[in-house]
Amino acid sequence: MTERRDKIPEYDFKNIESKWQERWNEQRLFEAPAHPGDAEKFYLLVMFAYPSGDMHIGHFRNYIIGDAVARQQMMMGKQVLHPYGWDAFGLPAERAAISRNIHPAVWTKQNISVSGNTLKKTGVSFDWSREVASCDPEYYKFTQWMFIELFKKGLAYRQRGFVNWCPEDKTVLANEQVVDGRCERCGTGVEKKEQVQWYFKITDYANRLVDDLDDLPGWPDNVKTMQREWIGRSYGLEVDFTIEETSEKLPIFTTRPDTIFGVTFMAIAPESELIERLGMDPEHAAQVEAYKKEVAGRSDIDRASITDDKDGVFTGKYAINPYNGERVQLWVADYVLSGYGTGAVMAVPAHDTRDFAFARKYDIPIRVVIHPDSETVLDAQTMSEAFTEYGPMVNSGQFDGKSGKAATDAVSDFAENKDFGRRRINFKLKDWSISRQRYWGCPIPIIHCATCGEVPVPFEDLPVELPDVEDYHPKGRSPLSDVDSYMNTTCPKCGGEAQRDPDTMDTFVCSSWYYLRYLDPLNENEPFDRDKANAWLPIDLYIGGVTHATGHLIYFRFFHKFLYDIGWINSKEPATRLFNHGMVSDSNGEVMSKSKGNVVSPMELFEEHGVDVSRLAMFFAAPSDRPVGWDTKEFVTGPEKFVYGRLYPMVENYRSSDVDLKQYFKSDELTSDERKVYIKLNQTIKRVSESFERLQFNTAISSLMELTRDFDAVEIQNDHLNDAVILKTIQLIAPLAPHLAEEMWQLCGFDEDSVFKSKWPEYDPKAVIGDVIKVAIQVNGRLRGTVEVPVGSEKAPVEEAAKENEKVRAHLDGKEIVKVIYVPGRLLNFVVKG
RNA sequence: GCGAGAGUGGCGGAAUUGGUAGACGCGCUGGAUUUAGGAUCCAGUUCCGUAAGGAGUGGGGGUUCAAAUCCCCCCUUUCGCACCA
Numbered sequence: 001m002t003e004r005r006d007k008i009p010e011y012d013f014k015n016i017e018s019k020w021q022e023r024w025n026e027q028r029l030f031e032a033p034a035h036p037g038d039a040e041k042f043y044l045l046v047m048f049a050y051p052s053g054d055m056h057i058g059h060f061r062n063y064i065i066g067d068a069v070a071r072q073q074m075m076m077g078k079q080v081l082h083p084y085g086w087d088a089f090g091l092p093a094e095r096a097a098i099s100r101n102i103h104p105a106v107w108t109k110q111n112i113s114v115s116g117n118t119l120k121k122t123g124v125s126f127d128w129s130r131e132v133a134s135c136d137p138e139y140y141k142f143t144q145w146m147f148i149e150l151f152k153k154g155l156a157y158r159q160r161g162f163v164n165w166c167p168e169d170k171t172v173l174a175n176e177q178v179v180d181g182r183c184e185r186c187g188t189g190v191e192k193k194e195q196v197q198w199y200f201k202i203t204d205y206a207n208r209l210v211d212d213l214d215d216l217p218g219w220p221d222n223v224k225t226m227q228r229e230w231i232g233r234s235y236g237l238e239v240d241f242t243i244e245e246t247s248e249k250l251p252i253f254t255t256r257p258d259t260i261f262g263v264t265f266m267a268i269a270p271e272s273e274l275i276e277r278l279g280m281d282p283e284h285a286a287q288v289e290a291y292k293k294e295v296a297g298r299s300d301i302d303r304a305s306i307t308d309d310k311d312g313v314f315t316g317k318y319a320i321n322p323y324n325g326e327r328v329q330l331w332v333a334d335y336v337l338s339g340y341g342t343g344a345v346m347a348v349p350a351h352d353t354r355d356f357a358f359a360r361k362y363d364i365p366i367r368v369v370i371h372p373d374s375e376t377v378l379d380a381q382t383m384s385e386a387f388t389e390y391g392p393m394v395n396s397g398q399f400d401g402k403s404g405k406a407a408t409d410a411v412s413d414f415a416e417n418k419d420f421g422r423r424r425i426n427f428k429l430k431d432w433s434i435s436r437q438r439y440w441g442c443p444i445p446i447i448h449c450a451t452c453g454e455v456p457v458p459f460e461d462l463p464v465e466l467p468d469v470e471d472y473h474p475k476g477r478s479p480l481s482d483v484d485s486y487m488n489t490t491c492p493k494c495g496g497e498a499q500r501d502p503d504t505m506d507t508f509v510c511s512s513w514y515y516l517r518y519l520d521p522l523n524e525n526e527p528f529d530r531d532k533a534n535a536w537l538p539i540d541l542y543i544g545g546v547t548h549a550t551g552h553l554i555y556f557r558f559f560h561k562f563l564y565d566i567g568w569i570n571s572k573e574p575a576t577r578l579f580n581h582g583m584v585s586d587s588n589g590e591v592m593s594k595s596k597g598n599v600v601s602p603m604e605l606f607e608e609h610g611v612d613v614s615r616l617a618m619f620f621a622a623p624s625d626r627p628v629g630w631d632t633k634e635f636v637t638g639p640e641k642f643v644y645g646r647l648y649p650m651v652e653n654y655r656s657s658d659v660d661l662k663q664y665f666k667s668d669e670l671t672s673d674e675r676k677v678y679i680k681l682n683q684t685i686k687r688v689s690e691s692f693e694r695l696q697f698n699t700a701i702s703s704l705m706e707l708t709r710d711f712d713a714v715e716i717q718n719d720h721l722n723d724a725v726i727l728k729t730i731q732l733i734a735p736l737a738p739h740l741a742e743e744m745w746q747l748c749g750f751d752e753d754s755v756f757k758s759k760w761p762e763y764d765p766k767a768v769i770g771d772v773i774k775v776a777i778q779v780n781g782r783l784r785g786t787v788e789v790p791v792g793s794e795k796a797p798v799e800e801a802a803k804e805n806e807k808v809r810a811h812l813d814g815k816e817i818v819k820v821i822y823v824p825g826r827l828l829n830f831v832v833k834g
Numbered sequence: 835g836c837g838a839g840a841g842u843g844g845c846g847g848a849a850u851u852g853g854u855a856g857a858c859g860c861g862c863u864g865g866a867u868u869u870a871g872g873a874u875c876c877a878g879u880u881c882c883g884u885a886a887g888g889a890g891u892g893g894g895g896g897u898u899c900a901a902a903u904c905c906c907c908c909c910u911u912u913c914g915c916a917c918c919a
Contacts (some may be wrong), residue, residue, distance in 0.1 A: 180916095222838060226914060229837080234918075254919060267919095310917080340918045347919085353835095354917055428918050546913080620859070621846060627912090631860090634846075638859040645874080690850090699848070702858035709858095776854040781900045783854055821899050826853050831899045 009747075011648050011740070013610030020739045021123050029754055030070075030125040032081040034520070035535045039079040043536045044070045045515055045575070047544030047552075048085045050092055051111035055118040057592070057630060058584040060602040064615050065581055065624045065695060066543045067124040071735035072692050074125075075760035081536055082125055083518035085132035086112050089140075090507035091169060091185055094440035098473060104440040105468070108135055118603055122611055123738055130521045134442070134510035139517060141463035142527035143510050144445040146559070148456040149566060151446070155201040156434075158454065162271065162338070163433055165193035170474035171437045172197060174506060175430055176551040192296070198444060198503065199431040202558050206231050206427045209557055218577030223549045230550040232428025237412045239421040241266060241346065244318040244327055246279060253341035253426055257415070258407035261396035262348040262369035264359065265329040266319045267312060269338035270295045275315070278330070284316035288332050295334050310335045310358040321346075322420045323411075324397065333358065341426055349386065350378070356386035369395050370403075432555065434506040439472035439479040441504025449491035449498040458492050464500070478502035511552055512559040515539060515574065530568055539575035546580045553578070579695060581624050587631040600630055612737035613640050619697035619736055639701070643740065646708045647733065650726050651747045657719035661728065664764040665721055667771065673714040674721055679770050680710050681725050685763040688732045697736060704733055723748075728761045769825070776827035777802045779811040795822040802828050 024030060046066040049059060070082040088108050097107040112133060119126070132139050150156040164173040168188035172195065177184045202209075210231050213224045236255035243250055250266065268274060270292045280288060291313040312333030319330050335354055336345050349359035349366040359366050366380040370391045378387055392403040402410050415421025435444065443464045445457040457464055467486045472479050480486055481502035491498035513527070519536050520528035560574040585591055586598040593599065605614040616639035621628045665678050684707040691700035707729060716722040727748060734741035734755045745755040769791055775798055777785045785808050787801040799820060802808050808830075815832040822828050 222914075225838065229915060232915095232918060236919085252919080256919080335917050335919095337918065345919045352919070354919075426918075549914080623847085626847090629846085631846085634860055637861095641874095642859085687850090698846090699858080702848075705858055774854080778854080778900075781853095781898095786854070819899065821853090823853055823900095827900085829853085829899055 011644065011743070013612065013739070016743050017121075017123060017606075017611050017739045020742045021120065023742075024123075024125075024754070027754065028129075029756060030080075030082060030127050031129050032079065032083075032127050034532050036079040036081070039077060041081065041536055041540075042070075042073045042078040043081045043539045043541075044073070045082075045518075045539045045542045046084070047542075047548065048087050048511070048514055049115070050087045050090060051108060051115045052092065052096070053111060053114065055115050055122075055602055056584075057600050057602050057605075060122060060605075060614075061584050061618050061624075061628070062543060062545075062581050063119065063122065063124045064618060065579075065697075066541075067122075067738075068619070068697060068735040069541060069543075069692065069695065070125050071738060071756055072760065074756050075731065075734070075758065077759065080125075081518070082127055083130040083132075084119070084124075084126040084128070085130075085514055085518065086115075086134065087507060087511050087514070088112065088133045088135035089441045089504075089510055091171070091436075091438065091440070094438060094472070094474075095169075095185075097440070103468075104472060105135070108133075108440075121606060122602065122615075125738075130518045132514060132517050132521050134507070134514065135440075137463045137465055138524070140442040140466075140510065142517065143442045143505065143513070144457070144462050144464060145459065145527055146513055147445055147505065147509070148459075150200060150562065151454075151456055153562075153566070155204065155562065156198060157201065158196060158198050160194060160196045162192050163195050163197055164190045165195070166190055169438075170476045172433060172435060174433050174508070174551075176508075176554075197433050198435040198501075198505075199433050200509075200558075202432045202555075203427055203429055205558050205561055206233065206429050207425070208561060209429075209554060212557075212561075212573060216573060216576070216578075219575075220578060220580060223546065223553065223578060223580065226549040227554055230429065230554065234426050236424060236426060237408075237415060237421055238342070238424045239322065239346070239415055241319045241321060243278065243330070244320060246277065248274070248277060250274070250319055250330075250344055251342045252344050252346045253424060254346055256348070256351065256408075257411035258390070258393055258396075258399075258402070258404075259348040259351045259369055260321070260323050260346065260411060261393070261399070262350050262367045263321050263326075263328055263346045264349060264365045264367055265331055265347045265355075266344065267331045267333040267336045267347055267358070268344040269336040270332055270334060271338035272332075272343045274344070275332060278315055278317050280315055280317060284314065287313050288315055291332060298334070310354060310361065312358065312362070314362075322415070322418070329364065331358075331362075339430060340428065350380060350383065351386055351388055353386045353388060356383075367395065369393060432506075432558075434509055435503040436506055437476065437478045437502075438474055438504055439466075439469065441507060442466075442510055443480070444501040444503050444505060446501040447489060447491055447498045448501060449494060449496060451496060452491050452493040452498075455491055455493050455498070461492070466504070478504065480504070508552060508555050512555045513563075515556070516563075516569075527568075533568070534570050537569055538571045538573060541577045541579060542575040543579045543581060545583065579625070582622065582627040584628050584630050587629045587634075589627075589629050592630075600632060605632065605636075609636050609640060610739075612740040613643055616643065616701060616737055620701045621698070623698055624695040642701075642705055642708070643737070646705070646712065647729070648740065648744065650708065650711075650729060651744050653722070654726050654748050655719045655723055656749055657723045659720040659723040659727070661724065661759070661761070663720065663724070664767070665718075665724075670718060670721065674716055674718055675771070677711055677714060677716065677725060678721060678764075679767050680707050681728060682763040682767040685728065685732065685761045686768055689760070689763070692735070700732070701736065704729065731755060731758055731761055773825050775802075775825070777805060777808050778827060778829040779808065780832060781829060784808045784811050791825065793824075795820070795828075798822060798828050802830075 044066055046062055070080050074080045093108050094104045097104040147156055164178050166173055166183040166188055168186045173183060178190050181190055183190055210228055210233050234255050236253055237257040238251050238253050241250040312331045315330045315332060317330045318327040320327055347355035349355040350368045351370055368378045368380050371378060371394050372391045374392055390404045392401055393399045393407050399410055412423055443466055445464045447455045449455050467483050469479060469483055487500050489498055489500055516528050516533055519533040523529060556574055563569050564572055617635040620639050621635045667675060670678060684703045687703040688700040711725055730741050730744045741755050771791055772788050773791050774786045774788055776783055777787060785805040789798050789801060817830055818833050819831040
């Protein structure tokens with residue numbers, strides 16, 4: 001090995017990496033044209049990142065996965081678009097800046113530069129000419145444009161309502177940003193607060209967001225399931241009950257109309273305005289008031305944890321069931337959510353778990369109206385839990401005997417005919433709250449005028465620039481509201497004195513359309529040119545973490561559909577294939593964090609082992625969708641030996657035979673060793689190509705290791721074959737170890753053209769199976785030996801050969817052969833008796 | 835609690851989707867080289883057994899000539915949802 005290394009220049013990764021990075025840059029190898037042209041297009045997108053201090057090893061993994069795909073697609077002849085940018089507005093940047101006492105703008109800019117440098121050092125094939133940062137006025141000008149377009153269509157509206165308030169960050173959070181009742185960012189318990197907020201009416205798109213998931217076969221099922229559940233569509237019936245004395249209607253939503261004769265009480269949410277209009281007597285009114293106060297003091301965390309213990313208070317009032325005219329008690333109960341359905345429920349203790357618990361606690365009657373089947377009879381007195389399945393209706397007058405869908409339909413039809421009810425679809429998904437009372441975000445482009453109301457800023461005046469303020473600290477109201485020069489303006493409509501909206505937008509708004517801006521990043525007049533955008537859309541592969549399943553990935557589909565509706569793009573879904581990469585943790589499976597001191601920086605890795613060895617090590621550690629517990633020594637050793645001991649030294653063996661890479665070799669022109677290597681080569685091409693389709697680069701690398709090992713083990717006389725193996729190996733490894741491959745490619749004499757301009761190898765279909773094949777011989781399903789037979793052998797000769805085998809014979813002796821099963825090219829199984 | 839996924843050597847992980855389980859790599863053992871260490875190379879490495887042979891893909895059952903792979907029950911684990919009427 002040492003003698004070999006003397007002949008070729010040592011692999012000096014530092015110089016070689018920067019050499020090729022410079023060259024790619026000069027040649028603009030990764031810059032995509034405005035239109036893909038005649039070649040098939042491939043839009044590869046990795047989720048852009050928030051620019052924190054520096055790149056994490058998890059980012060490193062994410063980007064090299066995309067990079068490998070991009071480079072291979074390029075070699076497959078596609079016109080690839082692989083852009084990158086920065087999700088630069090938002091709370092984390094602002095909080096970090098505050099703790100360092102640096103202005104968020106300065107801090108963000110610094111970090112974009114630091115992270116950008118690290119990224120450039122990894123040699124990822126991003127088209128940097130399309131780089132965007134969501135905090136640039138040229139970018140957020142069009143975030144504001146998006147807002148106004150939504151506003152014009154009535155899909156952006158302002159409303160007073162209960163919001164999730166994080167007392168630590170002093171801002172409102174979207175439902176998606178509240179996890180287990182806590183702020184996703186800082187972990188503080190979220191409070192309910194009433195406030196005027198801007199909302200995007202994403203619920204208008206709820207049906208399509210669910211239905212169109214069926215048109216996304218390239219999305220992982222778990223993400224689609226999560227989105228379906230998050231949107232939470234349910235079909236049911238809205239029925240108007242009536243409040244006894246006031247005759248006010250009390251609509252409720254139910255998915256179980258077939259249980260409506262079992263209603264024994266009603267419950268309304270403590271937040272419901274209806275409570276005030278009930279006309280309760282003073283005693284009950286006081287109890288209800290006390291209960292409301294108590295509930296208001298409960299945090300979301302408490303509410304979530306008391307799932308078993310339901311409580312509530314009786315109002316002293318009654319409601320009438322329109323089906324049977326019965327009067328039932330009306331309660332106020334915490335377990336009724338004000339934000340879902342009508343904020344009131346009909347309670348059927350016999351057939352609903354929650355109602356059952358409540359009824360038992362407060363001694364409310366339980367009435368059975370569904371039986372499991374016609375034989376089994378339930379007894380309300382002795383039931384230990386609610387029966388929540390479908391079955392024939394009983395005690396339900398004219399509906400008795402009907403069950404399941406027929407029952408639901410009959411009961412629903414009845415209500416619709418009598419006009420006291422209607423079929424309805426309800427969603428768990430709520431409108432997207434986007435106002436943030438923070439400084440570092442995209443200003444909301446609305447002017448509040450006393451006479452004209454909410455007036456959008458005219459396009460000519462966009463962007464509404466975020467003013468440079470002294471004090472950007474959060475104080476519970478937007479810091480912008482204290483900046484008079486910003487707030488005071490004139491109404492674009494009437495010219496009178498008016499005020500700007502003081503809030504900024506949730507960063508998820510900024511990240512909902514960035515993939516479109518990449519398609520025309522310098523356009524000053526439009527968010528993007530329609531032709532350019534449609535030429536590249538949809539995204540062919542979108543790579544990112546599962547964490548965004550119910551947040552970003554729903555918002556971004558919503559935006560895409562909206563833009564489709566208003567005629568800006570002609571695809572209904574933004575991305576045809578989604579890939580979730582696995583996370584990187586430390587070797588104990590723990591998240592890397594500065595406080596634990598277990599952070600592995602990609603830069604350290606590059607310094608010590610070079611970018612390409614680091615890449616190979618990461619790829620080799622696990623398939624891309626699985627988590628990796630990173631251990632530098634364990635993971636790097638193998639790939640490093642492979643590169644220095646086997647792969648790179650191949651170049652020294654190159655014979656400059658001027659081989660045509662399209663040439664296939666015929667059996668009779670090769671020795672048997674050569675034939676073996678040729679077959680191995682083609683099997684490897686096949687396996688590596690398949691590995692790329694599944695993004696399973698670990699198996700790609702292992703087959704390349706096998707190929708180089710087998711190649712080293714034999715003497716190759718045929719110069720063309722020798723060189724073909726070397727060149728194709730370089731091509732196959734190129735997307736995974738790009739600098740190394742370029743260097744080797746050049747050492748083999750390809751001075752002019754990048755290996756990425758060469759054509760991805762195709763395998764010789766006649767050479768993926770050897771001429772001779774090993775067939776396993778089993779007796780009663782257990783392996784007793786193997787025989788070598790020519791490819792395509794019939795059963796009889798294989799059976800003959802098998803019987804020659806001593807061990808096999810030993811197991812056949814004295815037994816009766818009942819059956820012989822032959823799987824051509826695989827195995828032969830004797831089934832024996834006795 | 836509900837839903838989805840996963841469980842294969844000491845470790846990361848393979849297995850053409852029902853057909854020779856453990857590819858490839860790490861680690862380990864022995865040997866070669868070396869003043870020594872490191873590095874490198876060769877051989878071995880699922881477990882029990884000197885061997886013949888047997889057992890073996892979380893556990894138990896089943897289908898099949900043949901199961902890591904398909905079916906049923908259970909255990910463990912990861913993730914998501916968690917009063918959605």
